[in-house]
Amino acid sequence: MNKVDPLPLSGDAMHRTPSSVGEGPPRQKRALPGPGDWILSTLSTLVLAFVLWRVLSWAVVNGVFGTTPQSCSDATGACWSVIRARWRIILFGLYPMEEQWRSAIASVIAVCTLALACMPRMWSAARMVPVWLGGYLLFLLFIHGGVFGLDVVTSSRWGGLTLTLLIYITVIAFGLPVAIGLALLRQSRYPVFRHLTAFIVDVTRSLPLLTILFSATVIIPLMLPHVLQGDKLVRSLVGFTFFFACYQSEIVRGGLQAVGRGQVEASQALGMSYWHTTSLITLPQAFRIAMPATINQFVITFKETSLVIIVGLFDLMASAQAAYHSGEWSAYHTEVYVFVALIYFIGSFSLSKYGKYVEKRFQTLR
Incomplete structure (x- = not known):
């Protein structure tokens, strides 16, 4: 047998340390910003400062906070007098003036109910159902x-912010259980239930929300006797809730599919029933996985409540239009819409921050 001579090693290779053998290419040092970066940053800051100053100048510095249209006749900024004079119709719509305290209390109850439902200690059926x-x-x-x-x-006679909150809490409170049921039926071992649910969900998701609302308020009453037609608000709530449930069911189904099959098999080996496995193992993990998408759907639904104006419901957007449609305030529609946009922003921003809090909480519990 021929003797194989070892390969000659260079001096560098002989003195190379073991830790340096597996190193990849050297990391590139972070480059310092060049002149172009400084110029771009400076211009962006100046433009942002200019826009911010113009907004503050229009809204605060030159803004008018009187109570009559005459106080805004010579104003160069925003006329917030329209909000001071017409805030009742924006928040309460056509609700009787002497009874608007009831509408205000109802709005506070809706916000408190949402806040209680968002608390982690309420995340159980035994507590969530009584709260809602x-x-x-x-x-x-x-x-x-x-x-x-x-x-x-x-x-x-219901309207304004109160009606918007009613629509939102109704869609969320009734839509979530329906979404869970649709997601479970979509994964049923019975082909009839599985295919029928898939057909209903896919057809509903292929239609715009406006089509659903228009069908619920206009088309369906034409096919039913007067006794079964019901209230227009109730029909709109049913259509909106089912539309939300179909979208949310796909989010829940995605979370269910992400749960490991081994956990289900382990629960079956322990003798747990289907309902115990679903309620104690798969659904909690599915909601944890699908929580970011669920919060996003909540935000979208809150903003989509403004679409009910198309079917004649006097929601927050309709109240805003009525607030400036009187002759003396017709020129100040921008201020009204800025006020309404601020309400939607507060609601959407609060939901987004809550979603971030829940996501961090789930990461801590892992």
Whole structure:
């Protein structure tokens, strides 16, 4: 057998340390900003400062905060007098003036119900159901009346921010359970349920929300007797809720599919039933996985409540239009829409910050 001589090694290779053998290419040092970067940053800062100053000058420095249209006749900035004079119709719509305290209390109840439902200690069916049910019943008690000496106010008089909050909490409270049911049926072992649910969800998701609302308020009553037609607000809520449930069901189904199959098999080996496995193992993990998409859907739904104006409901956007449609305030529609946009921004921003909080909490619990 021929003897194989070892390969000769250079001096550098002989003195190379083991830690340097597997090193990749040297990391590039972070380059210092050049003159072009400084110029671009300076110009961007100046433009941003100019825009911010123009906005502050229009809204605050030159803004007018009187109570009459005459105080805004010579104004060069925003006329916030329209908000001071017309805030009631923006927030409460056509609700009777002497009963608007009930609409205000109902709005506070809706916000408090949402806040309680967002608390981690309430994340169980035994606590969540009483919170939503109690808050919803109290809301309807104050806004509708008919008990405890409160005058009855029909749904045709409801409007403004109160109606927007009613639509939102109704869609969320009833849409989430329906979404969970649709997601579970979509994964059923029975082909009939699985395919039928898939067909219903796909058809609903292929239609715009405006089509759903228009069908619920205009087309469906034409096919039903007068006794079964119901209230226009109720029909809109049913259509909006089912539309939300179909979208949310796909989010929940994605979370269910991300749960490891081994955990389900382990629970079956321990003798756990399907419902125990679903409620204690798969659904909690699915919601944890799908929480970012769920919060995003909540934000989208909150902004989509403005679409009910198309079917004649007097929501926040419709109230805003009514606030400046009077002759003396018709020139100050920009201020009204800025005020309404601020309300939508506060709601959407709060939901986004809550989603970030929940995401960090889940990362801590891992």
